[in-house]
Amino acid sequence: MKIRRITLAVLLLLTVLFVADIRYFGGPNSTKQPSVHFNVSPGIKAPAVEKSQSFVNSGEELSSLVLKGQRGNVELRSTDTDQIVVHATIGADSEEILDTFEVVETIWGSEIRYEISEGQEDEMPEVWLSFVVEVPAGMEVSVEQNFGQVRVHNFRGFLSLNTSFSEVTVWGLEGTASIQSNFGVLDLRQIAGPITLNDSFSTSKVEFLTIDGGYDFDIEVVNGVLAGKAPFQMDTQQNNKLVARGQSGDGVHPVVIRSSFGNVTVNLKDFEGTRVD
Amino acid sequence: MRRFLQLLKKDLQASLLPVGFLSGITIILFGIVRLKMASSAWPMEASLAVIAIPLVFLPLWLLWQSFQTLRSEWREDTVYTLLVLPVPGWYVMTAKLLTIWIEYTVLLAVIIIGTLTFFTPLVRFGMQVVPGISWVLRNGILLYLGSLCALASVVIFVQLAFVVSKMVGRLQGLVALWTLILSGWLVDRLGVLLEPAFRWLPSLPLHKLFRLEELEQGVVAEWNLAPEIGSWIGVLAVLVLTSYLFEHYVEVNG
Numbered sequence: 001m002k003i004r005r006i007t008l009a010v011l012l013l014l015t016v017l018f019v020a021d022i023r024y025f026g027g028p029n030s031t032k033q034p035s036v037h038f039n040v041s042p043g044i045k046a047p048a049v050e051k052s053q054s055f056v057n058s059g060e061e062l063s064s065l066v067l068k069g070q071r072g073n074v075e076l077r078s079t080d081t082d083q084i085v086v087h088a089t090i091g092a093d094s095e096e097i098l099d100t101f102e103v104v105e106t107i108w109g110s111e112i113r114y115e116i117s118e119g120q121e122d123e124m125p126e127v128w129l130s131f132v133v134e135v136p137a138g139m140e141v142s143v144e145q146n147f148g149q150v151r152v153h154n155f156r157g158f159l160s161l162n163t164s165f166s167e168v169t170v171w172g173l174e175g176t177a178s179i180q181s182n183f184g185v186l187d188l189r190q191i192a193g194p195i196t197l198n199d200s201f202s203t204s205k206v207e208f209l210t211i212d213g214g215y216d217f218d219i220e221v222v223n224g225v226l227a228g229k230a231p232f233q234m235d236t237q238q239n240n241k242l243v244a245r246g247q248s249g250d251g252v253h254p255v256v257i258r259s260s261f262g263n264v265t266v267n268l269k270d271f272e273g274t275r276v277d
Numbered sequence: 278m279r280r281f282l283q284l285l286k287k288d289l290q291a292s293l294l295p296v297g298f299l300s301g302i303t304i305i306l307f308g309i310v311r312l313k314m315a316s317s318a319w320p321m322e323a324s325l326a327v328i329a330i331p332l333v334f335l336p337l338w339l340l341w342q343s344f345q346t347l348r349s350e351w352r353e354d355t356v357y358t359l360l361v362l363p364v365p366g367w368y369v370m371t372a373k374l375l376t377i378w379i380e381y382t383v384l385l386a387v388i389i390i391g392t393l394t395f396f397t398p399l400v401r402f403g404m405q406v407v408p409g410i411s412w413v414l415r416n417g418i419l420l421y422l423g424s425l426c427a428l429a430s431v432v433i434f435v436q437l438a439f440v441v442s443k444m445v446g447r448l449q450g451l452v453a454l455w456t457l458i459l460s461g462w463l464v465d466r467l468g469v470l471l472e473p474a475f476r477w478l479p480s481l482p483l484h485k486l487f488r489l490e491e492l493e494q495g496v497v498a499e500w501n502l503a504p505e506i507g508s509w510i511g512v513l514a515v516l517v518l519t520s521y522l523f524e525h526y527v528e529v530n531g
Contacts, residue, residue, distance in 0.1 A: 003526045004444060007444040011441070014459045021462070
């Protein structure tokens with residue numbers, strides 16, 4: 001009889017803990033990170049043939065640059081000159097396809113835009129378009145990229161990225177960033193300035209540098225994971241929603257992050273507090 | 278070791294009839310569909326459906342068998358003998374686990390051989406999609422080993438649930454079901470709690486292990502092992518606990 005009582009007591013104790021876990025911590029799915037990270041970035045295979053075009057423009061009259069890449073790589077950096085230098089490379093599976101495409105430069109007011117020309121056939125063949133770009137500091141740059149990589153180094157200005165199925169690396173940003181990523185991997189380091197990040201089905205790591213005025217963190221992650229070492233308090237809400245709010249310094253620079261089905265890590269460099277998981 | 282093998286032999290003899298019956302049913306089902314396809318009554322897609330039927334049924338059958346192998350000891354009163362014999366509890370539990378593994382292997386082999394024999398056009402079509410025979414064999418073996426591990430954890434949970442249910446007087450079915458849920462939750466929580474201790478472990482690159490780049494370039498799949506280690510320790514602890522409870526506290530007349 002004794003063993004029956006002990007068994008029932010143990011089951012009862014575990015039941016209480018189980019119910020408390022479900023009630024107050026949201027159950028097994030609330031805090032466990034997904035073990036398997038799956039990422040598909042098709043289009044990594046190299047094109048068979050390529051051709052390059054280069055463009056140089058003065059940045060005095062132009063304040064905005066738009067790049068529309070696909071399948072290739074976009075490399076962007078700021079310089080101290082006032083010239084906008086764009087090296088574009090088009091790739092394709094054959095010379096016939098390559099001959100039907102070119103990079104088109106369009107200037108509209110103070111905006112300059114680079115994109116691939118429309119093909120002669122109704123159905124768009126597999127074409128790669130890569131950019132290596134240098135822009136004057138302080139310029140507004142918008143990059144659209146599908147299936148490829150975007151690398152931004154030591155950028156000073158206003159950066160807008162709209163990517164899908166892409167790997168995005170930003171190392172060194174002084175200015176403002178607005179980033180939209182679907183099915184991608186984002187690695188943002190040495191960020192100094194306000195940022196708006198919207199991602200879905202992506203893995204995002206953001207590391208901020210400590211700056212005057214500090215940051216105001218406003219983070220919402222739905223059906224995903226949020227972690228990091230930064231001055232914010234995380235609150236678990238219903239429907240698998242994680243909300244984090246907090247400030248560093250005076251909270252002058254807004255950090256707005258909205259993520260769905262993503263894995264978000266936010267760190268503030270030299271922050272002494274504890275890590276949030 | 279000889280005693281363990283005797284236990285295994287006893288369990289295998291008990292599972293001979295049901296496994297033979299299921300293997301026969303599978304082959305007959307494949308044969309009927311093959312004949313229908315040969316007479317153009319059914320399209321080739323029907324072979325996909327008929328292969329899926331035993332594959333879907335297989336996990337359910339094994340779940341039932343993991344429960345049934347212990348239940349039969351009480352039903353046939355052989356549990357008295359088991360407890361009187363000088364064999365540790367883990368011999369009994371692991372012999373039953375090994376029996377389930379062997380049943381799974383045999384039934385899976387029947388499905389694969391049946392598919393290769395009866396649905397050759399489908400296999401040829403499939404071989405055009407995959408990179409090569411060596412790729413299929415390698416990944417097939419890896420998946421098979423992975424499925425053995427997954428199956429083992431399910432069997433271990435069911436064994437604990439059954440043994441605990443025999444330690445209470447009433448509502449044994451409900452207790453077994455509830456124990457199954459609680460043990461799954463407990464092991465999952467253990468994985469979460471121990472995860473920080475294993476963060477130093479590197480992620481396992483599944484795309485390299487399975488050579489996924491040969492199938493589709495740009496596919497990256499990584500398995501973060503840190504949250505899993507605690508769960509695996511938990512599953513082993515459940516096996517030890519079940520063996521201990523079976524050996525010392527189980528009610529033979531429950």
